[in-house]
Amino acid sequence: MNSKAGQMLEDTKIYEAAKYPWSISARNLLKELDVSLKEIDANAQVIQQTRRRLLQALETTEPLTLKSETSSEFVELASFFVAKVMVDAIKSMFFRRRWATAEAKRAERYFLKESDMKLATIAERNFNWQLDPKPTRIAGREFSHRLHFANYLAATAGFHEREWKLVNKRMVNGFVLLRKGDTARVLRAAVEQLLISDVKRVSPPFPPNIQQMYEELENVVRSRTERMKQEIMGEIVPEAFPPCIKALIADMAEGKPLSHIARFTVTAFLLNVGMDVDAILNLFVKAPDFREDLARYQVEHIAGKRGSTEYTPPACAYLVSTRLCVNKDKYCEYIRHPLAYYRRRRKWIKPKHS
Ligand code: SF4
Incomplete structure (x- = not known):
């Protein structure tokens, strides 16, 4: 291949990778380019575009800006790569979902x-x-x-x-x-x-500019998550639980064995709406294989007491695929996550209690 043809091929590769930075070929290209976080740290455009990409994902459900509206293919590709590092390091499922949705909508516009x-x-x-x-x-x-x-x-x-x-x-x-x-x-x-499913273990410290961005983003994500928690915490309103969670709680009350994912879902949901560890353990008591030490360890782990990650239950899409989405009702039509269902229903039901 002559050098002009080779250059054209390279240009096409990076053009495609910038459009679809999650694709297998984009990931291979990044490996070939062998760019380190340290090198990227010196590139102000990449840092700026990463920040923009992530803040936009947090603030709006609109698709992210397309490549043609930003400076270069390399900036697009590298900013996706750094954004993913930030999402992996911040370890918030809420943030990961928002980012995944924004990136997927961006891809759809290209499709x-x-x-x-x-x-x-x-x-x-x-x-x-x-x-x-x-x-x-x-x-x-x-x-x-x-x-x-x-x-x-x-x-x-x-x-x-x-x-x-x-x-x-x-x-x-x-x-x-x-x-x-x-x-x-x-x-x-x-x-x-x-x-959503491609989670890597990444932790700070990062090179200085990326570290600064990481700290800023972490603060934004934590305060957003806190705000959402306050909306769903406080007096627990079981009537506002989504049908899938009500069904799991009914199964627990009858002492039916639950799969690992079912246990995770119901535990993460109840922790997120403000139920304490002991109250949740009481629900598990009837399980045929109940062992308090093991159950306590698992519940505390999901609560983030034994690690840095606080978990949220899986989104509806995942619960559908694992057959845990049951008895869907009319309110389910408007939400994509069991906690969103609760947040909405609680606002309507709560005044009857107060
Ligand atoms: S749509 Fe979502 S909230 Fe409703 S039952 Fe299914 S998983 Fe639960």
């Missing part, structure tokens, strides 16, 4: 501009999906892709709207027909799931 074939390639390479770019016209409606139903179900597990239910989709030989906008939306969900 909408890609060719049908390119979307299929992205889906195959990054998520191992069977996404076939095959234009289909049925009953006057145009579809751009066919997605294997198993991939479709996994990606849309957290979608509440009826239109996404498999029974409301057209299928051909086990493949769900999608329009271009649907494909972009489903891919967005996959990016969000990827970013």
Whole structure:
């Protein structure tokens, strides 16, 4: 390959990586570039863009600014990398979810501009999906892709709207027909799931400028989390618990054994609404395998008393995929997290108690 062609290939690689910095090829490129946090620390543009990226994710649910509105591909790519380090280091599930959603929405805006074939390639390479770019016209409606139903179900597990239910989709030989906008939306969900689940162990200290940003962000995240806690803490209102949590508590009362994830979910939920460790242990007493020392250790761990992380229960999407989302009601249509359900319902129900 001559040097001009080589340069063009490099330019294309970094252009694509800046658009999709979570992708496998972007991560490989970062490894190739071998840039250290120490080197990035000296780049004011990257620090500024990282801060902007993360603050924007915290403050709004709008998609993040696209690359074309910022300075360079390298700044975009490196700022995503540093942002991920910050999210890993701050260890707040709330922050991680906000960031993942913002980045996934940003990606969706790019997906909408890609060719049908390119979307299929992205889906195959990054998520191992069977996404076939095959234009289909049925009953006057145009579809751009066919997605294997198993991939479709996994990606849309957290979608509440009826239109996404498999029974409301057209299928051909086990493949769900999608329009271009649907494909972009489903891919967005996959990016969000990827970013939420990809957790690395990272801790300060960092080089000076990154350290300063880390401390600022940590303060912002802590005060946001405190504010939200105050909204849900105080008098506990069990009537405002979401149906999934009520069902788990009912199972505990009957002494039914709960899976690990079910125990984690109910414990993290109850801690977050202000129940103390002993009260939660009382709920577990009937479990067939109850051992107070072990149960106390686990509950205190989830409460953050035995480590630096305070946990929140998983989001609805995850609870759907683990079959813990049961008895959904009309209020579930408007939320994506059990604590959001409680926060909203409590505001309505509480005045009856006071
Ligand atoms: S939608 Fe969410 S809050 Fe409602 S029951 Fe399912 S998991 Fe619980």
